[in-house]
Amino acid sequence: MRAKRPLRRPVKRKPAEMPSAPWEGSVPAALRERFGEAIETTQLLGGQRLAIVDIGAAAGILAMLKNERGFDYLVDVTAVHWPEKEKQFEITWILYSFASNDRVRVKAAVGEGAKAPSATSLYNSANWLEREVYDMFGIEFEDHPDLRRILMPDEWEGFPLRKEYGLIQQDADWVRENLKIESAQ
């Protein structure tokens, strides 16, 4: 005998958004005080500290977080491409402080063709990480000492992690010339 099962299980709907709370404390307060309007929101997204800022103030914010708040370790620099938005790219800096064991994400939007500030003068780790962002998204960083492609070949056309770049798209000319085959697919 098979156990009777209800035809339809009660559906537990997940919240449509991740749990989010405003991020209060001395760091966001100091940021707001210094940069005012440039700080769009400070929130705890799923418990993780996140500050969405204006790109113009990003360099100053990073410098302040490093020099005054002890965020001495730049964990990662990355970007997300949102083609529908007006400013297509969101750059995220992930910072960590060894002293207070805190992690902060700083996010700023950049438009196509606009330049982002480089963190290389603050953190040496930004060198390769920004090169990768440039390689994958084509976002240029101002004052970067050595902005070259890092993972893709130097002459490669296109930026693979942009949304319009398809999964099997490739630089056919490069492949033909360098790999001596018609297509790598």
Place this chain on the structure above:
Amino acid sequence: MEQLLANPYVQPLILTAVIILVFPLVAGYIVLAERKVLADLQVRLGPMRVGPYGVLQPLADALKLMLKEDIIPSRADKWIFWLAPVLSTFTALSAFAVLPLSDRFYVADVNIGILFILAMSSIGALGLILGGWSANSKYSLMGSLRAAAQMVSYEVPLGFATVTAIMCAGTLSMQGVIQSQFERGVWGAFDNFGLMLIPTALFIIAGTAETNRAPFDLPEAESELVAGFHTEYSGFRWALFFLAEYAAIVVISSLCVTLFFGGWLRPFPNVAFLELPLSTVFPVALFALIALGCLKGVPRQAIFGFKLVMLALTGAFLLLAAMFALPVTNEIVIGLFWFVLKLAVMVYLFIWYRGTFPRFRYDQLMDVGWKWLIPISMGGLILNGVVQLLARS
């Protein structure tokens, strides 16, 4: 026939031909031994596929090397590229001419035999340098630069250690050195109340460096220079370099055995009652045991070819045992037996180093050579000289 054999040039010529023909095979088997010993140190089996337990591996390797495509890099200096391995092999094999393989087997007993060997090994370095330079590759060039510096640095302590031994023996002739050890009734290494152990140790260390073996294998340091001076060599030319390297190992080991370990003399050459156990019972038992091992090593389900090769080996070793059992033949080969046995121990030592030690760095190599080995070898020379003067006067 009698007349022909009596000609003083005949025996050396035959022996020369034999050495040149047989040594490549011997080198192949030293390589096999090296691979097997290393495998044993490294919890694996080593070559097992070509012939039973890999005993035919050297033949397969030799065949492969000879049939390989001969590549000369397009921008290489072709003549020097061609000359370098020849030079290396030629000088390394020339040194065999004065090796006292036994009291009756030697090509020539020159009165400056030791000097000849040292000279040949110095010229051999030229092969390495030219080979690395002519290939027009940066890795090769760095390898040959290292080779040059290393050879020059380590020849000094090697020379000092040799001079100490010569001083002790009072002659430059290889046979003469052995004769003098027989007369004094003690191996060179333990002479002068054991003080000769200092040059012995130094000779072994400097000899390892001189032959570019681990931990002094910087000219061909695999992990940084890919293959060092012979990076661009392949096929038969590479095989020649390899042959030269193993020939150099054999020559340096032979020199060490001759100078410090009594050459073809048996241990305790002056103790008469050891004559029977050491000169007859020991080799016979040794070869009989090896023959037994070959026989035992045949698995029941082995194929015919496997059994055949193992049986042949058993037969060969039994034949050797028989040779040592008969007094007539024993007398001819016993010197060779002791020489080869001592040589084998030295070669084993070289392989053992390779399996155990990390590689020196270039500056550390120079450091060890100039700051430690040379002063110690000079001190050893003076100390031995003084002690010898006091003891023998």
Place this chain on the structure above:
Amino acid sequence: MAATTLVPPPVQDDTFLDSNELVLNMGPQHPSTHGVLRVILKLDGETVLGADCVIGYLHRGVEKIAENRTYQQFAPYVDRMDYVAAVSNGLGYCLAVEKLLDVEIPPRAQAVRVILTELNRLASHLLWLGTHALDIGAITPVFLCFREREEVLSIFEKYCGARLTTHAFRIGGLQYETYDTFEKDCLAVCDLMQEKVKEYHDLLTGNRIWVRRTTGVGILNAADCKDYGVTGPVLRAAGVPWDLRKAQPYSGYEKYDFEIPTAKNGDTFDRYIVRMQEMEQSCRIIRQAVESIPEGPIKGKVGKVIKPPPGEAYVSIEAPKGELGYFVVSDGSLNPYRLRVRPPSFVNLGALDKMCRGTLVADVVAIIGTIDIVLGEVDR
């Protein structure tokens, strides 16, 4: 023809007798660049003036693939990044997606995850030790290390059928229950390792050539480590007792009692010692986890379709090589909108130039080995 051309130019400064710089291209085919790393070395004699890494030969576009696969479909791909520590990659990915989903992982699954991840750390460190010793010219340890690594891999094989790219974890917990002798096997590996680590110490730590080759080579002090974002054993060898397992515990690491091995000088020898001690600490964690492994379900409440709410999360773990982070952005669909991997090997390799300057060519090889990179993770 003017004869004056044969006259050497007058000596103007000290650099007149300097040799020319030599540019040496190391890799991508080279015995000890650990894969397809290419380092362009600028040399003065044998002294390194600068090192430029050329990477990307193994770039497979993992982050792009992620955007075109569902969350479950992508899970096996992460194993192909740091293929030496595939289990750690899987753990980081699962934790990141679970963070987005906000699900509880049952304690039994957490304990098994810890055991397998620590076993993987052993395997990864063993491979590092073997190849590192090989780079410095000791050819024997690599075989001994592979012998012990085999024992670890056979546990993986018995647990999930795969040895290298295991895909051991699923989002929400585990796919498989442990097999019958799992606990016994794990403890046997711990016993074996404790005995064998002593053997490695005998073989290398006491060897004067080894000590001379590694002491004072490739020094990276704590400030430089932080500046270059270098984490993992390299950071700990510089004297910073920072380990994500302690700093921001995940997967129940707070329950286990272990130490963070550190050293002072931040040179190659210190990094060697730190990793050796880490192996012992891993054994300690495995022992505790095996002894206290709870009964219960192995999978949390996740549906068959994984569809996290829109949002983003950054989760990082202490992989054998350092901080391995996953930054996942969800737009509420079945595929990750953007998945970023923060690879420890990639960031640590960025400090190679700094570590190499002024050393000798042979040291470059030692330094590449001591950073412990896996090119699959550097290039992704």
